[in-house]
Amino acid sequence: xxxxxxxxxxxxxxxxxxxxxxxxxxxxxxxxxxxxxxxxxxxxxxxxxxxxxxxxxxxxxxxxxxxxxxxxxxxxxxxxxxxxxxxxxxxxxxxxxxxxxxxxxxxxxxxxxxxxxxxxxxxxxxxxxxxxxxxxxxxxxxxxxxxxxxxxxxxxxxxxxxxxxxxxxxxxxxxxxxxxxxxxxxxxxxxxxxxxxxxxxxxxxxxxxxxxxxxxxxxxxxxxxxxxxxxxxxxxxxxxxxxxxxxxxxxxxxxxxxxxxxxxxxxxxxxxxxxxxx
Amino acid sequence: xxxxxxxxxxxxxxxxxxxxxxxxxxxxxxxxxxxxxxxxxxxxxxxxxxxxxxxxxxxxxxxxxxxxxxxxxxxxxxxxxxxxxxxxxxxxxxxxxxxxxxxxxxxxxxxxxxxxxxxxxxxxxxxxxxxxxxxxxxxxxxxxxxxxxxxxxxxxxxxxxxxxxxxxxxxxxxxxxxxxxxxxxxxxxxxxxxxxxxxxxxxxxxxxxxxxxxxxxxxxxxxxxxxxxxxxxxxxxxxxxxxxxxxxxxxxxxxxxxxxxxxxxxxxxxxxxxxxxxxxxxxxxxxxxxxxxxxxxxxxxxxxxxxxxxxxxxxxxxxxxxxxxxxxxx
Numbered sequence: 001x002x003x004x005x006x007x008x009x010x011x012x013x014x015x016x017x018x019x020x021x022x023x024x025x026x027x028x029x030x031x032x033x034x035x036x037x038x039x040x041x042x043x044x045x046x047x048x049x050x051x052x053x054x055x056x057x058x059x060x061x062x063x064x065x066x067x068x069x070x071x072x073x074x075x076x077x078x079x080x081x082x083x084x085x086x087x088x089x090x091x092x093x094x095x096x097x098x099x100x101x102x103x104x105x106x107x108x109x110x111x112x113x114x115x116x117x118x119x120x121x122x123x124x125x126x127x128x129x130x131x132x133x134x135x136x137x138x139x140x141x142x143x144x145x146x147x148x149x150x151x152x153x154x155x156x157x158x159x160x161x162x163x164x165x166x167x168x169x170x171x172x173x174x175x176x177x178x179x180x181x182x183x184x185x186x187x188x189x190x191x192x193x194x195x196x197x198x199x200x201x202x203x204x205x206x207x208x209x210x211x212x213x214x215x216x217x218x219x220x221x222x223x224x225x226x227x228x229x230x231x232x233x234x235x236x237x238x239x240x241x242x243x244x245x246x247x248x249x250x251x252x253x254x255x256x257x258x259x260x261x262x263x264x265x266x267x268x269x270x271x272x273x274x275x276x277x278x
Numbered sequence: 279x280x281x282x283x284x285x286x287x288x289x290x291x292x293x294x295x296x297x298x299x300x301x302x303x304x305x306x307x308x309x310x311x312x313x314x315x316x317x318x319x320x321x322x323x324x325x326x327x328x329x330x331x332x333x334x335x336x337x338x339x340x341x342x343x344x345x346x347x348x349x350x351x352x353x354x355x356x357x358x359x360x361x362x363x364x365x366x367x368x369x370x371x372x373x374x375x376x377x378x379x380x381x382x383x384x385x386x387x388x389x390x391x392x393x394x395x396x397x398x399x400x401x402x403x404x405x406x407x408x409x410x411x412x413x414x415x416x417x418x419x420x421x422x423x424x425x426x427x428x429x430x431x432x433x434x435x436x437x438x439x440x441x442x443x444x445x446x447x448x449x450x451x452x453x454x455x456x457x458x459x460x461x462x463x464x465x466x467x468x469x470x471x472x473x474x475x476x477x478x479x480x481x482x483x484x485x486x487x488x489x490x491x492x493x494x495x496x497x498x499x500x501x502x503x504x505x506x507x508x509x510x511x512x513x514x515x516x517x518x519x520x521x522x523x524x525x526x527x528x529x530x531x532x533x534x535x536x537x538x539x540x541x542x543x544x545x546x547x548x549x550x551x552x553x554x555x556x557x558x559x560x561x562x563x564x565x566x567x568x569x570x571x572x573x574x575x576x577x578x579x580x581x582x583x584x585x586x587x588x589x590x591x592x593x594x595x596x597x598x599x600x601x602x603x604x605x606x607x608x
Contacts, residue, residue, distance in 0.1 A: 112585070
């Protein structure tokens with residue numbers, strides 16, 4: 001039985017070993033891509049347009065495409081997500097059918113795989129609404145994808161604002177919306193921002209949905225009606241079609257660095273929340 | 279607070295101003311205008327509040343509409359084809375020959391299930407052990423560092439995992455185990471890594487949520503730490519751990535990019551771990567670019583089957599959560 005001394009020692013070893021494996025996996029992935037990708041990074045790689053389907057040149061148009069897609073999708077999803085969170089936490093009756101329905105929707109949307117979002121975006125935005133393969137189609141699809149992330153984090157942030165803040169404000173004669181706008185949202189802003197940063201990370205890394213809605217054009221996107229290729233789609237195409245492994249490593253490196261930075265920002269804004277929340 | 283009081287004072291001043299103006303208006307206006315002015319005055323304070331409330335509610339409604347639209351568009355494209363082929367034939371026929379009009383996703387259906395089980399088979403034990411380590415064994419600073427690392431692992435996009443698998447795992451398998459390397463094994467390794475964060479985070483939370491009193495009582499009765507973990511903490515956290523596994527299953531079955539890049543994508547049922555396979559998700563992303571007509575409808579039908587799978591898993595999750603609550607209540 002595991003109660004014996006040797007058994008317990010072995011178990012402790014096993015637990016330490018599993019933790020080491022997890023750390024090893026992370027370091028192996030990040031380390032290898034940084035090691036191989038760093039050699040590729042220079043100003044030309046970032047600033048030059050891709051040539052010969054990405055075999056030569058840089059990746060400038062895919063960086064612009066990624067920026068366009070993520071910023072636009074966040075601009076669409078943030079008001080909706082934060083609005084939903086405020087509605088659920090401040091206005092809706094907790095036990096009401098509507099609140100239950102919205103929560104269920106958020107859970108379901110969060111569980112739907114990205115390829116289904118891609119199919120939907122393709123048939124609805126690209127074909128039905130005639131937006132074509134464009135930044136609009138891609139951003140709208142991404143916006144629905146990241147909406148649950150923003151809502152859930154904003155909900156938690158609003159929930160963590162002490163009740164007394166609201167009561168004091170209402171007692172001073174402020175209306176409900178004034179209280180929300182001037183007291184609740186400022187106190188919850190670090191959590192709300194964290195949700196947006198997490199959403200940004202998801203949008204940058206998303207590939208399947210973007211591939212089916214924004215297209216794979218390598219041209220420099222000028223307006224949101226243009227098709228675009230994001231960095232992650234570019235990485236997929238380069239690696240799958242064996243066009244240029246060095247450039248694939250460079251692209252993967254930039255994506256990883258961006259996401260590490262985003263992770264750092266999210267941690268920072270989260271710690272702001274725990275400082276002023278208590 | 280000062281700002282609010284000042285705001286209040288200006289609001290009162292404005293209100294007085296408005297009253298003067300409206301008195302002048304009233305004197306001038308006829309009967310209907312007077313009624314209108316009274317109406318406007320009585321509602322002036324409430325209209326913006328109600329407007330805001332409605333707008334916020336609208337944003338929640340938009341999300342429900344989005345989910346409805348997704349369901350309607352995926353099913354309306356896919357279901358007619360399933361109906362014409364027949365559900366049994368569509369799901370279980372092994373013949374996927376879109377050009378000849380033969381749409382059977384049997385091989386992909388089995389492929390998805392096989393790959394998901396293979397990745398769960400190693401990721402669940404490893405993830406659970408790590409969760410126990412983080413919640414029960416690790417000193418707090420080590421636990422915090424591990425939490426950061428797991429959240430980093432969760433943040434790496436699937437296409438990067440796929441790329442890593444393509445340049446590291448696939449060549450390793452090719453060189454040491456044979457075959458092309460593009461295989462079930464490569465897919466299971468990469469997919470397992472991808473679902474580890476889900477398993478670790480959720481089961482760690484469940485373990486940490488077990489009341490401290492349970493643990494202290496057990497230790498006070500003379501049980502060792504490991505006996506307490508095995509006989510008390512894990513059973514008490516079981517509904518959370520099952521939730522973690524079901525969520526991980528959902529992620530694994532829906533994962534696309536990483537799987538496409540490392541599994542070889544041959545539409546046949548694999549006969550060994552080193553043989554290639556194709557999942558339902560791969561099928562969609564590989565052929566969507568050029569499919570048209572019935573072929574495209576068949577890809578939407580594949581998506582519809584996947585969607586139903588995810589919805590069923592979600593139902594199961596709700597059921598587990600409710601059962602867990604009842605268990606905790608007793």
